[in-house]
Amino acid sequence: MMVQPLAIAPLLLAQLQQAIPSSLAPGDRSSGSGPLTWPQSIPLYRAKDAQRILYISPIALQLAKQGSMPPLEIAQAIAQGFPDSRPPDRAFPIRANHWILSVVPPGKLYLELTDPGIATWLQQALLWDFQPDPTPDPGPLPPSDSRDLFPIQYAHARCCALLRLAHREGLITLETPAHPGMGSLTAPDPIPWLESPTHLKPHHPAERALISRAIATVDALSSPLSPPQITSRYPVATLLSQDFLTFHAQCQIWGSVQSQDPNLAQARFGLISLTQKILKRLLEKDLSSFAPLEL
DSSP states (O other), rough: OOTTTTTTTHHHHHHHHHHOOOGGTTOOOSSSSSSOOOOOSSOEEOSSSSEEEEEEEOOOHHHHHSSSOOOHHHHHHHOOOOGGGGOOOOSOOOOGGGEEEEETTTEEEEEEOOOOHHHHHHHHHHOOEEEEEOOOOSSSSHHHHHTTTHHHHHHHHHHHHHHHHHHHSOOOOOSTOOOOOGEEEEEESSSOEEETEEEEEEOSSHHHHHHHHHHHHHHTTTTTTOGGGGGHHHHHHHHHHHHHHHHHHSSSOHHHHHHOOOOHHHHHHHHHHHHHHHHHHHIIIIIOOOOOOOO
């Protein structure tokens, strides 16, 4: 499976590996305690915080176990090289103002995506086609899983219905208004994601949770799975659909928002369009089902 170019986790892993000072590379130690053993993989995980896009890496603690340097010094050396490292080509570029990188004792690296970084990711994600990825066909799902797909299909159909209505109301422009799942959101371009240079327009907790879930879902899609494992995408799709329905229930789009703050309404429709694209991918490619336009 091709790695999703929008996946943040593998991009950070590549950049962290390139940021590790050459003095810590295998065979480069000058002490008599032998060369470092390069870790098979750099540990990186998402913090359990739905309101922040925060990744944590304890790679310095892992390297420090080999007795080269104190973990805090290793983490500080990696942090110094991080802004200058060059990740592989991705649809989502890393810029200096996209990240807040902190070294937290005893030696963990905290990498938090800033609001400008989130806005850049969201805009790139709207342009990306999640469908061509050659995911293996898992074949028919077990009956129990097939029955459980209805909430995910309902969320997808609800996204499509909202997008069609927004197109008719003139809030957005769809490439294929009759079939929102077949085209793209073409206007406004770009979506007004930011209300200021440093703050996102959508900042309601349910909006932040949906954004966080979308990023986590794309990260999950970057992990290749064999056909017997594909059905493990079901929990990923379920969580995304649940967060969308919470967002839909708690974040107003019509009425006063539509008339008094159309930019906020457009940003919320941007989130709906992105959710629809990811749910369509999950249903059709990973869960061997169909993504209904209406129910």
